Amino acid sequence: MANTANSPKSFESAIAELESIVQEMETGNITLEQALEHYQRGASLLKFCQETLQAAEQRVLQLENGELAPLGTGEDKRSPE
Numbered sequence: 387m388a389n390t391a392n393s394p395k396s397f398e399s400a401i402a403e404l405e406s407i408v409q410e411m412e413t414g415n416i417t418l419e420q421a422l423e424h425y426q427r428g429a430s431l432l433k434f435c436q437e438t439l440q441a442a443e444q445r446v447l448q449l450e451n452g453e454l455a456p457l458g459t460g461e462d463k464r465s466p467e
Contacts, residue, residue, distance in 0.1 A: 392430070397438045400431045407431075 394400035407424045410416060416424070 392427075394431065394434055397435060400435050400438075404428055404431050404435070 394403060407428050411421060411424050
């Protein structure tokens with residue numbers, strides 16, 4: 387992930403900014419130039435989010451030794467009852 391001055395601080399802040407951009411664009415009360423700027427920023431935020439999610443997935447895979455285990459319900463599924 388590129389770390390530029392305009393990069394969001396976190397995944398959550400990127401999502402919040404994306405939601406704000408969508409809301410503003412949906413109002414239709416912005417100029418074409420503003421819409422294009424919002425679109426460009428949104429594309430950048432989307433890329434950041436996708437890269438962040440891919441990195442998180444890779445980390446989980448490493449932690450699970452390449453095998454994702456289903457989440458349990460609190461019971462030990464390995465021992466029969």
